[in-house]
Amino acid sequence: MTGQNRGLVLVVEDEPAIAELVRTYLVREGFTVMTESSGEAALAAARRHRPVAVVLDIMLPDMEGTEVCRRLRSEEDWTPVLFLTARDEEVDRLLGLELGADDYITKPFSPRELVARVRVVLRRASGTVAESVRCVGPLKVDVPRRRASVGDERIELTATEFDLLAHLMTRPGRVCTRSDLLAAVWGHRSDAGARTVDVHIAQLRAKLGPAAGTIRTTRGVGYSAEE
Structure with a gap:
């Protein structure tokens, strides 16, 4: 595990086993992790704690993850969002991107790949392009x-x-x-x-x-x- 604190990641997933798996791998990489299992709780957590990134399941019990993302963006919250989805159709992927998501990964997924994707969106958000x-x-x-x-x-x-x-x-x-x-x-x-x-x-x-x-x-x- 790295000793560097890379910031808080909000993981929104209503399947406890998946949420714990994602949490474990992110913590190993030096992230602090908060987990929520519903859309409303996720919105409240994002507003209160200002995570550096959100890992967001599409299928939630109270609303779809796409709606959570839509509401964040409507509030001008541009925190990087990575969707978790069991849907494999291109239309669903593109819908997520059109809503302002920064990336997506389909289930089943490799936890190591998910962590790598989170690091990529954070690197993009922090600015790695030549200064000008x-x-x-x-x-x-x-x-x-x-x-x-x-x-x-x-x-x-x-x-x-x-x-x-x-x-x-x-x-x-x-x-x-x-x-x-x-x-x-x-x-x-x-x-x-x-x-x-x-x-x-x-x-x-x-x-x-x-x-x-x-x-x-x-x-x-x-x-x-x-x-």
Whole structure:
């Protein structure tokens, strides 16, 4: 076990055996862990304790995990969220990402893989991209502070959305293929595909409003940030 305290992770899972398994492995990696078994309890815990990440089961007794995530995001709580789901259909995965989740893992899962995923979303959230402030047209990204803005208006993005935007903005005019973006933003995730990139690009454009045109599509190739 590492002696470093990596922060509090909120684990929301109504199956005690799974919750304990996840807790055990996260504690071994130096995290403090709080567990809850319902959506309402999870929301109260997130508001009170401000965890560094939330591991969130989709199927909860009082509400779905997607609703918990939706409510957090509606309150402008951008804590990284990793979904646990027994559903294996792409539509459910993409739904979770569209709600602002940062990652997902399907059951049954390897506890070591889950811990690795948690560390990845935390690394993305803390900012590991080269430090810089970049502007393309009215769009600006402050990489060290992990802020994006259009003109004077700040745009709230998930950790994954920000990393995707920052990768494009730090390479203005260069077309990044979907494979490039998957490798840079999602790492060596074997279950993330081109459709995941497309969904996140659509989310970015929706949030960027009048600056949406800054993100250009090169059909059959990928995306770029251009004035």
